[in-house]
Amino acid sequence: MSVELSPTREASSIRRASDVELETQITASLRQQQIPSLRKVVVEAAGGTVVLRGEVNSFYAKQVSQHSARQLAGENCVIDEVSVVTPAAFRDPLRLRRSIAGAVLLLISLSLGCSEEKSNSVPVHPVTGQVTLNGRPAPNAVVVFHPKETAVEFPSPSAVADSNGNFQLSTYKPTDGAPVGEYVVTVEMRPFVLKDGDYVAGPNQVNAKYGKPSTSNLKIRVAEGTNQVPVKVVR
Numbered sequence: 001m002s003v004e005l006s007p008t009r010e011a012s013s014i015r016r017a018s019d020v021e022l023e024t025q026i027t028a029s030l031r032q033q034q035i036p037s038l039r040k041v042v043v044e045a046a047g048g049t050v051v052l053r054g055e056v057n058s059f060y061a062k063q064v065s066q067h068s069a070r071q072l073a074g075e076n077c078v079i080d081e082v083s084v085v086t087p088a089a090f091r092d093p094l095r096l097r098r099s100i101a102g103a104v105l106l107l108i109s110l111s112l113g114c115s116e117e118k119s120n121s122v123p124v125h126p127v128t129g130q131v132t133l134n135g136r137p138a139p140n141a142v143v144v145f146h147p148k149e150t151a152v153e154f155p156s157p158s159a160v161a162d163s164n165g166n167f168q169l170s171t172y173k174p175t176d177g178a179p180v181g182e183y184v185v186t187v188e189m190r191p192f193v194l195k196d197g198d199y200v201a202g203p204n205q206v207n208a209k210y211g212k213p214s215t216s217n218l219k220i221r222v223a224e225g226t227n228q229v230p231v232k233v234v235r
Helices: 017-032 036-040 059-073 093-100 103-112 114-119
Strands: 042-046 049-056 077-084 127-133 142-147 158-160 166-168 181-188 192-195 198-201 219-222 227-233
Touching: 017 036, 017 042, 017 049, 017 059, 036 049, 036 059, 049 059, 059 077, 059 142, 059 158, 059 181, 127 142, 158 166, 181 227, 219 227
Parallel strands: 049 077, 127 227
Antiparallel strands: 042 049, 127 166, 142 158, 142 181, 181 219, 192 198
C-alpha cells in the first residue's frame, strides 16, 4: 500500500504521550524476557500503530517479541518487521543500522493505513488448548498457528503457554482467538539458561521438526465458535 504524506504533516503531529508510554512499556517487557537479541529490537508507536524493527538470532525470539507487543498494545495495530538472521550476521553492527534506518518513515506510512486494516480484520474465534511434551505439560512453550491457505492476509495467531502448558491464541489483540481455517502449528520450548553471566534461551526441548511450518506435522483446523485444541509434541 502506497501512502502519500502531506508536506505539512510531520512525525511529531501524530505522536502522542500515550505512544511514548506504550513504547516504554513494550521495550521494558522485551528487556524482562532476558533474551539478549531482544535488546536490539526497536519499538516505535504513533497514531495507533506499533512497529517492531530489528534483527534477532532465532525464530523463538521473534515470536516472543511479537507476543509481548500484542499483550500490551490492546487495540493498537502491531506491525512485525523483525527479521531472523544467523548469529554471525546478528553481530554485524552495520547490518543492524541498515535494518533500523528509515523506521520512523515506515511507521508514519503504516499508521495512516491502520484504521483501514482494522476495519478489514478477519473474524476470529476463541482458541484454547494445552501443549504437552511426551504427555506432560510444556510450560512456557511458544505456539504459532501458520495458515495453510488464506485469501486475506492476517498475522499468524500465537501464544505463550503458562506454567501448566495452557494457552489462548491471539491474532489482533490478546486472547481474541484465530480466524477459521487450516493451520500448521509450530512449537518451541526453550528454558532460560545462564551463559557468560547472562540468561539466554537454551536448546529447544522439543523435536526440531516442530520448529518450522515446513517440517511440522501438527495440523489443526479452527472452526466457528469456541475451539479447544490439544497440541502434543515429543522430545
